[in-house]
Amino acid sequence: MGRIEWAMWANEQALASGLILVTGGVVAVAAQFKGWPFAAYAIAAGVFVCLLEYPRGKRKKGSTMERCGQKYLTAVVKVFGPITRNYYVRAILHAALAVPAGFLLSTILGTACLGIASAIYLLAAIRGEEWNPIEQKPQERPQVGGGTIKQPPAMPPPRPPADTRKKPPAEVAGQENPIPVTIEAE
Amino acid sequence: MLGLGLCISRASASVLNLNCSLVLLPMCRILLAFLRGSQKVASKKTRRLLDKSKTFHVTCGVTICAFSVLHVAAHLVNVLNFSVNYTEEFLALNAANYHGEDPRKLLFTTVPGLTGVLMVLVLFLMCTASTYAIRLSNYDIFWYTHNLFFVFYVLLLVHVSGGVLKYQINLEEHPPGCFHPNTTLQEDIPVAGILEEPFPEYTPEPFQAEPEPFVQNNVVRICTEEPKFQSHFPETWLWISGPLCLYCAERLYRYIRSYKPVTITSVISHPSNVLELRMRKENFKAKPGQYIILHCPRVSALESHPFTLTMCPTDTKATFGVHLKIVGDWTERFRDLLLLHSNQDTEILPNFQQRNYPNDDWQCYKLRRLYFIWVCREIQSFRWFADLLCMLHNKLWQENRPDYINIQLYLSQTDGIQKIIDEKYQVLNSRLLIGRPRWKLLFDEIAKCNRQKTVGVFCCGPNEISKVLHKLSNSSNSYGTRFEYNKESFS
Numbered sequence: 270m271g272r273i274e275w276a277m278w279a280n281e282q283a284l285a286s287g288l289i290l291v292t293g294g295v296v297a298v299a300a301q302f303k304g305w306p307f308a309a310y311a312i313a314a315g316v317f318v319c320l321l322e323y324p325r326g327k328r329k330k331g332s333t334m335e336r337c338g339q340k341y342l343t344a345v346v347k348v349f350g351p352i353t354r355n356y357y358v359r360a361i362l363h364a365a366l367a368v369p370a371g372f373l374l375s376t377i378l379g380t381a382c383l384g385i386a387s388a389i390y391l392l393a394a395i396r397g398e399e400w401n402p403i404e405q406k407p408q409e410r411p412q413v414g415g416g417t418i419k420q421p422p423a424m425p426p427p428r429p430p431a432d433t434r435k436k437p438p439a440e441v442a443g444q445e446n447p448i449p450v451t452i453e454a455e
Numbered sequence: 456m457l458g459l460g461l462c463i464s465r466a467s468a469s470v471l472n473l474n475c476s477l478v479l480l481p482m483c484r485i486l487l488a489f490l491r492g493s494q495k496v497a498s499k500k501t502r503r504l505l506d507k508s509k510t511f512h513v514t515c516g517v518t519i520c521a522f523s524v525l526h527v528a529a530h531l532v533n534v535l536n537f538s539v540n541y542t543e544e545f546l547a548l549n550a551a552n553y554h555g556e557d558p559r560k561l562l563f564t565t566v567p568g569l570t571g572v573l574m575v576l577v578l579f580l581m582c583t584a585s586t587y588a589i590r591l592s593n594y595d596i597f598w599y600t601h602n603l604f605f606v607f608y609v610l611l612l613v614h615v616s617g618g619v620l621k622y623q624i625n626l627e628e629h630p631p632g633c634f635h636p637n638t639t640l641q642e643d644i645p646v647a648g649i650l651e652e653p654f655p656e657y658t659p660e661p662f663q664a665e666p667e668p669f670v671q672n673n674v675v676r677i678c679t680e681e682p683k684f685q686s687h688f689p690e691t692w693l694w695i696s697g698p699l700c701l702y703c704a705e706r707l708y709r710y711i712r713s714y715k716p717v718t719i720t721s722v723i724s725h726p727s728n729v730l731e732l733r734m735r736k737e738n739f740k741a742k743p744g745q746y747i748i749l750h751c752p753r754v755s756a757l758e759s760h761p762f763t764l765t766m767c768p769t770d771t772k773a774t775f776g777v778h779l780k781i782v783g784d785w786t787e788r789f790r791d792l793l794l795l796h797s798n799q800d801t802e803i804l805p806n807f808q809q810r811n812y813p814n815d816d817w818q819c820y821k822l823r824r825l826y827f828i829w830v831c832r833e834i835q836s837f838r839w840f841a842d843l844l845c846m847l848h849n850k851l852w853q854e855n856r857p858d859y860i861n862i863q864l865y866l867s868q869t870d871g872i873q874k875i876i877d878e879k880y881q882v883l884n885s886r887l888l889i890g891r892p893r894w895k896l897l898f899d900e901i902a903k904c905n906r907q908k909t910v911g912v913f914c915c916g917p918n919e920i921s922k923v924l925h926k927l928s929n930s931s932n933s934y935g936t937r938f939e940y941n942k943e944s945f946s
Contacts, residue, residue, distance in 0.1 A: 447723060
């Protein structure tokens with residue numbers, strides 16, 4: 270369990286909570302419940318949370334799957350610098366946004382879910398995680414050989430034979446299999 | 456009292472009943488493996504269907520989420536209506552304690568309300584942790600939260616025992632719409648209109664035949680006693696108890712069976728971070744294509760991971776083996792335990808469970824020729840099975856069947872320097888190609904050489920390759936060759 274990145278899970282939770290808030294708010298406003306201003310607030314807060322959480326942050330290790338079309342929102346979120354990068358800020362922000370929605374019945378579940386997301390963000394912040402934008406990879410040069418060769422040879426011919434070329438000393442050549450391999454007769 | 460909210464919540468509850476019971480069934484893996492391997496289920500279609508059990512489980516899960524949203528929304532409206540439409544006339548039907556009671560209080564202080572809220576939170580945690588991105592990057596979160604399903608089921612069993620839903624038991628003595636001589640009618644309910652107003656929560660079947668005679672006769676029956684109501688029997692218990700018992704039995708069986716010891720006979724280190732583990736266990740039978748799940752309590756008490764068998768036990772030799780790639784923290788710790796602390800008494804032996812038959816379908820093909828295509832990133836990776844391949848090739852050469860196996864090795868990433876695997880593997884060196892395989896050309900060539908035959912395609916690799924191969928297998932070719940696609944799955 271040592272290398273869990275909590276921020277990714279908190280991100281999913283916050284996105285889902287935003288949607289729950291919007292749904293609850295829409296139901297209350299449409300049915301004109303008593304106290305529907307809270308519902309209108311919930312819709313606005315839900316939309317804001319969704320927009321903020323849509324771009325996924327970059328993982329520390331390995332590649333991160335981007336959400337569809339997230340690069341536009343990444344550019345916007347990146348602009349705010351440390352406010353969006355720090356997860357303590359996000360934890361407090363989500364906790365604060367969640368509270369007013371708790372006064373109306375239909376948005377109460379959104380409050381609970383956003384509260385949980387805020388707690389997980391706090392955990393992520395304590396463990397030192399940060400939001401880093403996923404940058405676009407540089408344009409790859411046009412593929413040679415129909416895309417089958419990933420890296421064409423760097424040196425032009427004639428290329429000297431293998432043993433005279435500078436090669437990083439790799440493993441010892443000729444690994445001996447300690448246990449002889451046999452083929453089982455079927 | 457409740458109107459539409461009742462209908463939607465009851466309907467979605469029925470769907471949820473069905474799905475909550477079905478979702479457990481694909482996870483009874485030993486039962487599925489037994490069904491898949493038994494002689495009675497010989498049809499290939501059934502076996503392929505059983506292979507998709509994980510997809511079925513995911514579908515049921517998604518349906519549970521979708522209908523829970525509907526169910527919760529409808530019940531929130533119901534709670535509001537219980538409070539607003541508090542009726543003095545039929546006190547037993549009320550869920551609220553007085554008119555205008557705060558619906559939030561109703562939600563949190565009644566048993567169904569509270570368990571419902573907790574179930575939503577558990578479901579929320581489970582769903583957000585089950586997305587593809589999380590499973591790919593942090594499998595642990597998915598695994599540990601998914602084990603909360605047990606809490607979910609306990610809450611569900613309590614949720615339906617609340618007894619809020621009631622039906623009338625003395626319909627004979629007090630049919631709906633009857634005239635009670637001693638009470639004054641409420642002003643806004645005209646006598647004739649009583650018949651149309653739907654009575655909340657009564658079983659409608661006995662009433663269906665009645666309405667017409669009442670109106671035609673123009674006689675209103677006199678009721679002899681007050682209506683009595685009784686709670687519905689929670690039918691969810693009937694739906695869920697079967698699969699839940701089956702699943703618990705299976706877990707118990709797995710636990711008991713995993714107690715037989717496994718002896719590790721050797722650990723071999725291969726290049727490119729691969730470890731080969733050879734083990735022995737009594738009465739263990741396996742066929743090629745199966746996988747085992749290793750569980751090592753010393754490394755992690757809760758985690759267990761599947762590995763395809765690379766060597767199966769035979770009649771003459773009981774040793775079987777797996778190759779593991781050291782990629783995450785579990786495998787790293789496992790390797791350290793095996794290599795560094797190997798002088799300790801190996802009691803920490805991995806318990807394991809033998810599992811499904813992902814690529815078992817090769818048995819139905821009469822094997823004429825085998826095309827083995829292996830794509831690696833580093834040249835040293837080919838050493839994992841280089842000996843085996845060379846020996847197989849030599850054996851077939853001696854038996855004068857050189858075209859039985861067609862080996863093609865591809866090195867997808869090269870730094871420009873010509874490399875060979877090793878001098879003693881000349882057979883493989885001459886079959887080494889630089890660059891990724893061009894699947895379309897390969898398929899065309901295989902189709903041309905095997906006209907009008909059926910070719911089984913077995914893929915073990917990342918999803919991108921799998922999609923390409925699947926598409927190519929399903930597309931038609933001009934030689935009349937049929938390709939059947941199979942993918943390795945650890946479901």
